[in-house]
Amino acid sequence: MAKGIMYIDGQRVPFDGEPNVLSVIRKAGIELPTFCYYSDLSVYGACRMCVVEDERGKIETSCSMKPRDGLSIRTNTARLLQHRRMILELLLASHNCSCTTCEKSGDCRLQELSMRFGVRRVRFRDSREESTLDDSSPAVVRDPSKCILCGDCVRMCEETIGMGIIDFARRGYNMRVSPAFGRKLSETHCISCGQCAAVCPTGAITVYNQIGKAWRAIHDPQKRVVVQIAPAVRVAVGEAFGLPAGQNVLDQLVTALKFMGVDEVYDTTFGADFTTIEESQEFLARLEKGGPFPMFTSCCPAWIKYLENENPKYLKNISTCKSPMEMFASIIRKHYQEKDAEDGRTTFHIAIMPCTAKKMEAARPQFYHNGKPDVDVVLTTLEIINMIKESGIQLPQMELESPDLPFGLGSGAAVIYGSSGGVAEAVVRYCLPDKSKNTLRELQYSALRGNESIREATVQVGEREIKLAVVHGLINAQKLLKEIDEGTAYYDLVEVMTCPNGCVGGAGQPYGLKQKKQDRAAGLYAADRAAPFKRAEKNPVVRDFLKNYTDEERHELLHVSYTD
Amino acid sequence: MARVEEIIDSYGCERHHLIAIMQDVQAEFKYLSPQVLELIAQKLDIGVAKVYSVATFYENFSLEAKGKYIIKVCDGTACHVRKSQPIYNAIREYLELEEKQKTSADGLFTLETVACLGACGLAPVVTVNDQVHSKMSPELAIELLDDLRKEEAAHDRD
Numbered sequence: 001m002a003k004g005i006m007y008i009d010g011q012r013v014p015f016d017g018e019p020n021v022l023s024v025i026r027k028a029g030i031e032l033p034t035f036c037y038y039s040d041l042s043v044y045g046a047c048r049m050c051v052v053e054d055e056r057g058k059i060e061t062s063c064s065m066k067p068r069d070g071l072s073i074r075t076n077t078a079r080l081l082q083h084r085r086m087i088l089e090l091l092l093a094s095h096n097c098s099c100t101t102c103e104k105s106g107d108c109r110l111q112e113l114s115m116r117f118g119v120r121r122v123r124f125r126d127s128r129e130e131s132t133l134d135d136s137s138p139a140v141v142r143d144p145s146k147c148i149l150c151g152d153c154v155r156m157c158e159e160t161i162g163m164g165i166i167d168f169a170r171r172g173y174n175m176r177v178s179p180a181f182g183r184k185l186s187e188t189h190c191i192s193c194g195q196c197a198a199v200c201p202t203g204a205i206t207v208y209n210q211i212g213k214a215w216r217a218i219h220d221p222q223k224r225v226v227v228q229i230a231p232a233v234r235v236a237v238g239e240a241f242g243l244p245a246g247q248n249v250l251d252q253l254v255t256a257l258k259f260m261g262v263d264e265v266y267d268t269t270f271g272a273d274f275t276t277i278e279e280s281q282e283f284l285a286r287l288e289k290g291g292p293f294p295m296f297t298s299c300c301p302a303w304i305k306y307l308e309n310e311n312p313k314y315l316k317n318i319s320t321c322k323s324p325m326e327m328f329a330s331i332i333r334k335h336y337q338e339k340d341a342e343d344g345r346t347t348f349h350i351a352i353m354p355c356t357a358k359k360m361e362a363a364r365p366q367f368y369h370n371g372k373p374d375v376d377v378v379l380t381t382l383e384i385i386n387m388i389k390e391s392g393i394q395l396p397q398m399e400l401e402s403p404d405l406p407f408g409l410g411s412g413a414a415v416i417y418g419s420s421g422g423v424a425e426a427v428v429r430y431c432l433p434d435k436s437k438n439t440l441r442e443l444q445y446s447a448l449r450g451n452e453s454i455r456e457a458t459v460q461v462g463e464r465e466i467k468l469a470v471v472h473g474l475i476n477a478q479k480l481l482k483e484i485d486e487g488t489a490y491y492d493l494v495e496v497m498t499c500p501n502g503c504v505g506g507a508g509q510p511y512g513l514k515q516k517k518q519d520r521a522a523g524l525y526a527a528d529r530a531a532p533f534k535r536a537e538k539n540p541v542v543r544d545f546l547k548n549y550t551d552e553e554r555h556e557l558l559h560v561s562y563t564d
Numbered sequence: 565m566a567r568v569e570e571i572i573d574s575y576g577c578e579r580h581h582l583i584a585i586m587q588d589v590q591a592e593f594k595y596l597s598p599q600v601l602e603l604i605a606q607k608l609d610i611g612v613a614k615v616y617s618v619a620t621f622y623e624n625f626s627l628e629a630k631g632k633y634i635i636k637v638c639d640g641t642a643c644h645v646r647k648s649q650p651i652y653n654a655i656r657e658y659l660e661l662e663e664k665q666k667t668s669a670d671g672l673f674t675l676e677t678v679a680c681l682g683a684c685g686l687a688p689v690v691t692v693n694d695q696v697h698s699k700m701s702p703e704l705a706i707e708l709l710d711d712l713r714k715e716e717a718a719h720d721r722d
Binding site for chain 2: 158163164165166167168169170171178179180181188
């Protein structure tokens, strides 16, 4: 790692291992603007906003410049400012500036930087061909007229997710970001993970917005609106209200939803406890029967879609368990059937998720019953933030209110589902014969937790040593599958989450880099420590329900097959 | 498709040979069909969008089927000064090409321009299937195409 002293605008600034000059400049407290630099992705150097000038007057992008001892650069000379303004003006000239009604308004990097650099006039005309909006995906909407060609989505899709669904097409003035052959997203193998939308600095790729549908249901007196809240949401929603990432605001969120007119607010952790129990029992049964191994977790809908589209031979390895959201939804559907008949209202189920792929999952035919989806609307964390803001509700000032019973109670093992490694840890907690507190503590220090993208752990279950792997970022799962294919790796249980860091890094969450995602995960592990019970099987309500279900009901409500 | 697969295999399915593979395929089939691009993507284990990206980046790759005769009108500086544009326009009119259309309705001719063939001394230059015709004029060009058309018609009658 390079170490030394640089001169930034004449000031001595030490550097120690920073990957590029841009990071050193930012560390020194100067927020150089960027569109295409995203520290979790490769360096691209396309937007030219981070340019700096050296002593000879040479202008270069700082994102692709290595720090050297004695290097002297300036960050804000007249030429540089003029450059930046010109870049912005040119971008705006070929940008659909319908800003006030844009989905991204207020959160758009182009808008923010144009404001910051005082671009008040655009002297050029846009003579590009008109582009068409692609709203064919259940998760994201692509509006090429707002694309600034930074390539963040392209690199995210290729480097982190490993799908390469979108890329640049054509060249020069005619260049566009597009799926192959200008197809619609629904005609590609897109898995709806939405990470392209999560990194898009403008409104060119946005999450499919279903706020209107949710409001209509809430305002309809004939509808009983029942909400479930996923673990990862509670540690991120506060960020939009000035609270730090990782602060658990579940109880304030419950009050806010009640103010907004929701009838019942429940916790997805209740569903996750069912998932843990069912998945553990399935795993133990597979151990007895001898496979098929590895067993893959089934909580991440984008992961399942990936296997369906690209690697169907592994579908049989997927756990037959529905995701916690869908388990929860089937239980709710059954529970409210009678009540609906009694009082003549219809139950409308909203799931608040950190995830865009959940929108795709909810629309799958497997989760439709009697022509109705089990989950009526999936709202992302970002959408619920918008709704809270629209209502004028000050989330941090809300009184605390616990989720409603009976579906508002979950174990500590369920809360950590929102972090990479959480599902595997919940299953291990169930399967381990030794239920002492110290064993639980030991698990904390195993490879089940951590930030590495592929983690391995072994645990002893009875006679057998179980080999586990935890993977986040779909491209890493693809690497693992390759190793399993080649026979160089063997695992009994593999947890896969498509998004980096798991659900806390979902595409429905507020914008954030690695550190923020890790802070959110830390918030979930803190919630686990504070939980009155740590294991799924200790959940008294879940136990009650399971006791009352027949085997048939249990199968129908909690399991699903993706191979039929 | 078997032949395309052969070409890809001859490069050992290495992704850095992508351009060479596409060149070879195009040399044989005159254009790159969606099926071909998808096969290349699959065999090289890269996204179709990436292959499409490279194919659309280079002017040289064609994604549309081409005619039997590919006419290239040179529009380099020398040919341009020597009035290549009227030749191009005359051919377009003769082939009844509209707007972005490059291939005639009978599928016989495809009309393209080229930046410079390096035969500036012979300007203005037109090539038909890489055969060079020098010192052209609109009239000579039409005559040339007329001859080809007649030849084709005679061929069909046989």
